[in-house]
Amino acid sequence: MKIIVPMAGRGSRLRPHSLTVPKPLIPVAGKPIVHRLVTEIATILDEEIEEIAFILGDPAFFGDEVVTALKALANELGAKASIYRQLDPKGTGHAIMCAEPSLSGPAVIAYADTLIKADFNLDKEADSVIWTKKVENPEAFGVVNLNEKEEIIELVEKPETFVSDQAVIGIYYFKDVAVLKKELQYVLDNNIINGGEYQINDGIKRMMADGKIFKTGTVDEWMDCGNKEVTVETNARMLGFLAEDGETLVSEESVQENSTIISPCFIGKGVTLKNSTVGPHVSIGEGTIIEDSTVKNSIIQTHSVIKNATLDNAMIGNHAHFDGKFTNVSIGDYSALK
Structure with missing residues (x-):
């Protein structure tokens, strides 16, 4: 199993704290956000992690100290660390494709701006599992649309009418991430852009159109680290869980x-x-x-x-x-x- 972590963003909403330290390396309850996220994912997967691929931004900001810290994190989990760069911020789909050499076999893709607590059995027979959290205001999120078999048939961004209360949290499992790579390559080659960027959702939608089976994995807690206010709140919640x-x-x-x-x-x-x-x-x-x-x-x-x-x-x-x-x-x- 691999874990792919796109983390090239500058974390502008968390300034001034992200001016000198990349947001995923800012400590919450004593450990960096990315450390807590990756460790929790590894616990849920409950199997050997062979590689963790980190997608970083400009080396002038994500420098040698960052690389050393991330390699140490991978080593703690018994995994090889691979370091890639997204030098031009062209979206979530583009970020994933920056790690193209690592996009093969079973993998979890996790964006390093949230923390989770979860205890569920990952359906590894599905072609993909999109991790979700039940929310009270689904109109404020991207949500999944499910059929009668509890399979995901659609991703809907901020629905004006009720679709479901399962919000997409930015963590995905792929039984073979090479399938996503193929579809994202099509997105890039054909310049399919949403919101001015290449999006992971456009690759996922192509997989769905091809008949791939998507299921949900629902987390118990989903904690944001986007700005100062919510990061302080997340710190409090995480301390409570640890205690x-x-x-x-x-x-x-x-x-x-x-x-x-x-x-x-x-x-x-x-x-x-x-x-x-x-x-x-x-x-x-x-x-x-x-x-x-x-x-x-x-x-x-x-x-x-x-x-x-x-x-x-x-x-x-x-x-x-x-x-x-x-x-x-x-x-x-x-x-x-x-």
Whole structure:
């Protein structure tokens, strides 16, 4: 089994945090988004992952440190890492075709901007499985249309009338991804464009027209990481899941002096808390110092210094300095408010 991860986007909605770190590598509950996503997919598949293909953007942004981190992630899962580049953002279908040498055999394609929790048996006899989440407002999403056999017969974008409540979340299984490759090559060769880009859906629609069987795999949780507000919310939800699973979230190599931690919180290595109350739903990265502060519902990344603060719904980057009475803040890497 292979996992194909298109992640060449710059994550503009998550700026300033994605100005120096690609969005999929921003930590949520102490681990990068792409790490949590790929690990969850591997758990659901419950079989050996032979290769993880990452499709990155411009090397000036997705540089050597990014490549090293992704290779380490693949290695943790016992898989080979393949690195490809999408230098021109021409859409989801084009991104997949940038990994053309890896498009063979069974594979999952997963876009690295969401997190999931799921426990279902993947129907590996189907030609493809589109992962979905039941939603209350399907008119705001792309949804699947099912026949009486519970097979997907159509993809409908933001339907004005009810089609189904199963929203497409951007994760797909293909029994042989070479079939999708063939159809996407046709899309590119014939310049089939929607929304100004080459879309994966146009390849999928050609597979459906050819009689391929598509089924759904419904996830329990689908958590967005598109902007600061929803990323902070996703961090809180993920911390709750990890606490329920009994995962150790507070490093033994952290220091608490006259401080209180209200669970669930992730506290990384070398974190120092002085005269502070932290939590619930706070993630603090390695080496950060928090003094004389109250912090809840927030993400603070590595090697930052927070003093005299009352923070709620905040997101603070790496190597930042914050000293003040602001509350709902979003501060990128190497920033200072004093």
